[in-house]
Amino acid sequence: xxxxxxxxxxxxxxxxxxxxxxxxxxxxxxxxxxxxxxxxxxxxxxxxxxxxxxxxxxxxxxxxxxxxxxxxxxxxxxxxxxxxxxxxxxxxxxxxxxxxxxxxxxxxxxxxxxxxxxxxxxxxxxxxxxxxxxxxxxxxxxxxxxxxxxxxxxxxxxxxxxxxxxxxxxxxxxxxxxxxxxxxxxxxxxxxxxxxxxxxxxxxxxxxxxxxxxxxxxxxxxxxxxxxxxxxxxxxxxxxxxxxxxxxxxxxxxxxxxxxxxxxxxxxxxxxxxxxxxxxxxxxxxxxxxxxxxxxxxxxxxxxxxxxxxxxxxxxxxxxxxxxxxxxxxxxxxxxxxxxxxxxxxxxxxxxxxxxxxxxxxxxx
Numbered sequence: 001x002x003x004x005x006x007x008x009x010x011x012x013x014x015x016x017x018x019x020x021x022x023x024x025x026x027x028x029x030x031x032x033x034x035x036x037x038x039x040x041x042x043x044x045x046x047x048x049x050x051x052x053x054x055x056x057x058x059x060x061x062x063x064x065x066x067x068x069x070x071x072x073x074x075x076x077x078x079x080x081x082x083x084x085x086x087x088x089x090x091x092x093x094x095x096x097x098x099x100x101x102x103x104x105x106x107x108x109x110x111x112x113x114x115x116x117x118x119x120x121x122x123x124x125x126x127x128x129x130x131x132x133x134x135x136x137x138x139x140x141x142x143x144x145x146x147x148x149x150x151x152x153x154x155x156x157x158x159x160x161x162x163x164x165x166x167x168x169x170x171x172x173x174x175x176x177x178x179x180x181x182x183x184x185x186x187x188x189x190x191x192x193x194x195x196x197x198x199x200x201x202x203x204x205x206x207x208x209x210x211x212x213x214x215x216x217x218x219x220x221x222x223x224x225x226x227x228x229x230x231x232x233x234x235x236x237x238x239x240x241x242x243x244x245x246x247x248x249x250x251x252x253x254x255x256x257x258x259x260x261x262x263x264x265x266x267x268x269x270x271x272x273x274x275x276x277x278x279x280x281x282x283x284x285x286x287x288x289x290x291x292x293x294x295x296x297x298x299x300x301x302x303x304x305x306x307x308x309x310x311x312x313x314x315x316x317x318x319x320x321x322x323x324x325x326x327x328x329x330x331x332x333x334x335x336x337x338x339x340x341x342x343x344x345x346x347x348x349x350x351x352x353x354x355x356x357x358x359x360x361x362x363x364x365x
Contacts, residue, residue, distance in 0.1 A: 005030045005053065005061065007095060008132050014097075017124070018281075020115025023104050027125045028088035028095025029053050030061075031133075032071060033079035038133055043077060043140045043362075044162070045086040046126060046147035046154070049275055050267055052094035055086040069351045076359035082139065089146070090125040091117040091274045099198075099270040112198040117274040119146070119282040123153040127161065137163060139365060144168035144347040145314070146275070149282050152322075155298045156287035164302040164365065165326075166358065168347050169311055171318035172284035172291040172325075178313045181220055182276045185213040189269050198270050206269050211260040213272070218259050223310035223343035227252060295325030302332045304361040306354070308346045309339050334361060 007026050014025040030053045045055055047066070056071035056079075057064055071077045077084055088096045091114070099114040106113075130138065141162040143151040148170020155165055174182075192209030194200055234251040241247055248254050288294030303326045307319025316337055323335035338353050340346035347354055 005095070008129050010128060014125075014128075016115040017118040017120040018116040022097055022115065025090070025097045025125070025128075026095070026101070027090065027097070027129055029085055029129050030055065030058070031083065031085050032056060032058060033081075033083040035083055035133075037081070038083040038135050040137075040139065041081060042083045042085065042130070042133075042135045042138050043142060044126060044130060044138050044154075045071075045077075045084065046122065046141070046143035046150040047086065047089060047092075048145035048147055049279070050092075050263075050272075052092070053086045053088035054094075056084075066348070070355065070358065076355050076362060077142070078362075082362070085129060085133070087126040087129055089122045089150075089275060091122065091271060091278065093268040093271045096125065098268070099274055100268050111270055114270075114274060116281075117278045119149050119153045119278050120157060122146075122150050122278070123157055126150070126154065127158050130161070137161060140164040140166055140362065142166040142168075143170065145170060145344065146279055148314075149279065152284050153282065153287075155300060156284065156294055159297070159299040162300055164304070164361075165298070165300045166304045166306075166361065167319070167322055168306045168354075169308055169314050169319070169344055170322070171314045172294070172322060173282060174280050175315070175318070179280045181216065181313070182280055185216055186273050186276055188213045188216070189273060195269065198273075200269070205265070207264050210264045210267070210269055210272070214260045214263040215256045218256055220312050221343060221345040223312070223341055225310065226341040226343065229341065231255065291321065292325045292328060295322065296329035298326060298329060298331065300326075300331060302334075302361075302365070304334045304336070304358070306336045306338065306347075306357060308343065309337055310341060310343045311346070313344045 010025045014022040051066040055065040055067040073080050088094045090096050091098045093100050099110045103110045141151050148167040189209035192206030195206040231252040236248045236251050236254040284294045285291050305319050305323040307316040309316050323333050327333040336357050340350040342349050
């Protein structure tokens with residue numbers, strides 16, 4: 001049984017982790033599988049930075065989801081066996097309360113009056129959905145990238161709420177390289193004259209800032225080795241515009257341009273700023289004094305930690321830190337190093353490696 005996208009609207013104030021309160025919070029989510037399983041076989045999925053809650057197709061929305069090859073009948077997250085929930089992050093523009101939402105106190109969009117957003121707030125919003133569905137304990141909480149950070153926050157904030165955890169290409173905190181990268185992306189957006197201190201019109205967003213921020217992100221989402229094997233020094237077929245002596249020469253430039261064009265207009269710039277900063281602010285050590293102590297306090301029984309050897313944003317050593325910390329706390333831990341060429345984005349594209357690992361872990365539960 002597949003359910004349509006739903007919206008949970010809270011009838012009480014939502015207290016933000018770093019201060020501030022939101023009224024009338026809405027949290028968008030989608031579900032797959034038989035709700036009868038939700039009492040003992042529910043899986044909660046948190047997304048990366050930019051996806052919506054549409055992780056897989058359904059009868060109500062047959063369009064492919066961002067994790068289409070992972071969720072569904074006969075797939076690793078098997079909807080014949082599991083009741084699956086994917087939550088749209090608080091702060092994201094795809095249905096959950098965010099900077100583009102109307103502030104009920106003013107009747108205008110929040111924009112930069114939106115409170116500081118944290119990974120803990122995203123985890124809290126996800127837990128509200130779980131509680132609203134009558135689920136007392138999840139079989140597993142799963143997430144890649146930002147979603148993996150949110151999984152860690154969820155376990156820290158809500159002990160006893162999940163039996164197992166699956167952390168994919170995530171970390172207990174961002175390293176200086178990742179912080180520097182995202183900081184520059186945010187500055188690029190804010191330096192665009194169309195940003196107007198966040199007060200841009202819907203039809204006049206800071207397009208150039210978003211394009212350049214996306215290109216910079218795409219460069220780091222994949223590995224240098226993959227760029228070399230995939231594009232080499234192949235020349236682009238595009239004709240150069242008259243009067244543009246420094247236009248696109250190479251196929252890799254054309255690839256980045258196409259991805260930037262597709263992204264622009266799909267994601268609100270202010271939302272991007274808020275969620276990007278949330279990744280930088282997160283530090284699991286805030287929940288125990290140190291990362292190891294925070295992990296030791298987790299109450300999950302089992303954990304799967306997956307890292308990719310070519311990941312620039314969350315290096316494999318950070319996945320190993322999570323695995324070792326969880327094991328030191330007495331958890332049954334499976335740590336998998338994957339040699340995928342696609343870097344941080346491997347969990348979206350290298351399905352031949354990721355599917356068997358996740359299928360084996362969930363299949364043994």
